[in-house]
C-alpha cells in the first residue's frame with residue numbers, strides 16, 4: 541500500500557484526483573466506504589484497483605492487457621502485479637478517475 545502511494549505521488553500532479561472521498565458518518569477516517577458502488581465496502585486503494593464493480597469494464601481491459609486475473613490472486617500478488625505494469629495501471633487509474641468524476645459530479 542505504501543509503495544502504491546509513493547507511485548501515485550510521483551505519477552500524478554494533482555493528488556486531489558486520486559483521493560478517495562470519505563464518508564464521515566459513523567465511520568473512522570481510515571475505513572471510508574466506497575461512495576461509488578454502494579456495497580458498503582471500504583473504499584481504499586485495494587477496493588478501487590481490484591474490487592469496485594463500477595470499474596469492472598476498465599479492470600477487465602487491464603487484466604487482458606497484462607494477462608492476469610485479479611480474482612485468482614491474493615492481495616500481495618495483486619499489488620506486485622501493479623508494480624510490474626506501472627504504465628498500464630496508470631492508464632487504468634486515469635480512465636477510472638475520469639469515470640468516477642462523471643458519476644460524482646454530474
Ligand SMILES: [Zn+2]
Nearest residue numbers: 574576577592
Ligand atoms: Zn466501490
